[in-house]
Amino acid sequence: MALLSGVLFVVLGILIVTGAITDWLVLIGVLVLGLAFAGLVAIIARVFRGK
Template sequence: MPRDLDRPRRLHRTDWMALLSGILFIVLGILVLTRSITDPLVLLPVTVVGLGFAGLVSILARVIRGK
């Protein structure tokens, strides 16, 4: 089946919440495995603040996009 070259290609928009949350959990996992963070009382606020930041960026991106 030939591909329609006249039709513009649709790109996916970046899901900033998912992207930043994934990066946060990967970094936190590395920090826990390397024992850079050993206190759960430090890990919990870092997680909450990181997710809050990801949510804020996601909201701002949606407002800037106009959707």
């Protein structure tokens, strides 16, 4: 989850600096969906590892 969250913040930073994302609602939506996806992947990985 930490790796996916880190990649998400790096990509969002790049998009903000380059000006690709200018709307704050889109930014917040992408952030929330990205963190939700990272959490889902972490839960699925934990189930497959059996811990």
